Amino acid sequence: VKDYRPHTEGQQLRILLHGPAGAGKSSFINSVQSVVRGRMYAHALVDNTSGDSFTTKYQTYKIQKGNPETFYPFVFSDIMGLERTSGVLVSDVILAMKGHVKDGYGFDLESKLSEQDGFYNRSPNLNDQVHVLVCVVPADTLAQMPEEVVKKIRNIRKEARDLGIPQVALITKVDLACPEVKKDLKNIYKSKYMKEKFSVNVGIPMNCIFPVKSYHEEIDLDDDMDSLILSTMRHIINLGDDCINFRSHSDQQEF
Ligand SMILES: Nc1nc2c(ncn2[C@@H]2O[C@H](COP(=O)(O)OP(=O)(O)O)[C@@H](O)[C@H]2O)c(=O)[nH]1
């Protein structure tokens, strides 16, 4: 993960995280940053009073590498939650995937970002576009996920497929869903039930579903958690890199 370098100098691999509020998107970003930098970070602001979306702005997170001016070539875009009525519009997620949404845009729940808006990027380049779509869902409430949210996830998935964006799902908070996993995180490798259920529901293949536990209460880093987070990131980066290479070798898609 630390050594990853895109083939073109200056290229960024953009990972877009979406999913219900409180799913653990910000925690996952913080965890990746903590693992690669070797100490705890809470840069992406985690909200611990679950309920409404805490993230309402389109925000890109970069991870510093060495000195303050250099960053890892993979970046995360965090998008507001996908709740039934108060969540981000699917049409805005699509605009974000195509690179049309500028950083800092505050999502409007009533109407989609218009081309006249100052936050609308009319000519997104390869760095603005999304290269991997990550759907984040919490294991503990997976079974009770409202049908509307499942439908939104499915719609976004279809759009991403049409745009040629690879996608994975993260099943977070695995420690809350399974006592065996809480006891020993390594037991996660034996559990298939959640992956199977989710795969059928939203149509993401089993080998693209990753269970993770993010840092949320720990004070120190832990090898088992690091392994899970890093192996997930390695897969995400590989898929994103394939997408970048495909795009830079085919004629730039007109979005
Ligand atoms: N037990 C547990 N709690 C988690 C995990 N990941 C996140 N959380 C908690 O879930 C809550 C919401 O997380 P957050 O990252 O803000 O979700 P977001 O709205 O998707 O960005 C916070 O209180 C986190 O501490 C996890 O892997 N295990």
Ligand SMILES: [Mg+2]
């Ligand atoms: Mg968040």
